[in-house]
Amino acid sequence: MIHLKHHLTRIASVAEKRVWLTALVAALVAYFLFELTGEVLEGETRAFDEGVLLMLRDATDPAMPAGPAWLTKMMVDITALGGVTVLALLVTLVVIYLALRRKFRTAAFVTVSILGGWALSSALKLGIARPRPEVVQHLVEVTDMSFPSGHAMLSAITYLTLGAMLSRLEDRPSLRYFFPLVAVFLTFIIGLSRIYLGVHYPTDVLGGWAAGTVWACGSWFVARWMLGSPSGR
Secondary structure (H helix, E strand, O other), rough: OOHHHHHHHHHHHHHHHHHHHHHHHHHHHHHHHHHHHHHHOOOOOHHHHHHHHHOOOOOOEEEEEEEOHHHHHHHHHHOOOOOHHHHHHHHHHHHHHHHHHHOOOHHHHHHHHHHHHHHHHOOOOOOOOOOOOOOOOOOOOOOOOOOOOHHHHHHHHHHHHHHHHOOOOOOOOOHHHHHHHHHHHHHHHHHHHHHHOOOOOOHHHHHHHHHHHHHHHHHHHHHHHHHOOOOHH
């Protein structure tokens, strides 16, 4: 009995530390996003942004990307993982999976959380209204505004939220960490692809990552409050 109480106390302590760590990360990233947005609006990041984009192009022809042809094709394929079509399909499949496992509250929460994040992304783009980069040729077609990067933000919101929710369903530590790590990796390479393809400034991607991370952290907090422990859903 004493051993059980000690074990439960240790679990509670680890959970509390995780909550505070997540809160700290969210606060720091939110502050970074606020400062970055201010710098972008004032035009302070333009030299850095354009320098990075030009560095990724042929020195004699800014229309030609640096590196072999297969790298460009790979970046086009990777960037599709952050598109609305792929993300919507992925969310739909995960929600169906959760429903089949009779995790109806979790399925509903995932749907509302991700759709809310997507709406926020659109609102930020319209509110800030930063034009797309013009210093290099775009390697894929784009139509909307530039800051924050929708692909970076939506992939952070979607993959990080799904990673956090799926990890709650697992008992084994290896699988609990696997889903968030995969989410971070996918979010990272999708953001890099947007810079390489010349459709976003680096600060657009940083802003998208930051906004998506803050939203995902907030979703994690709300999930703990609304859904309780995994065993209770």
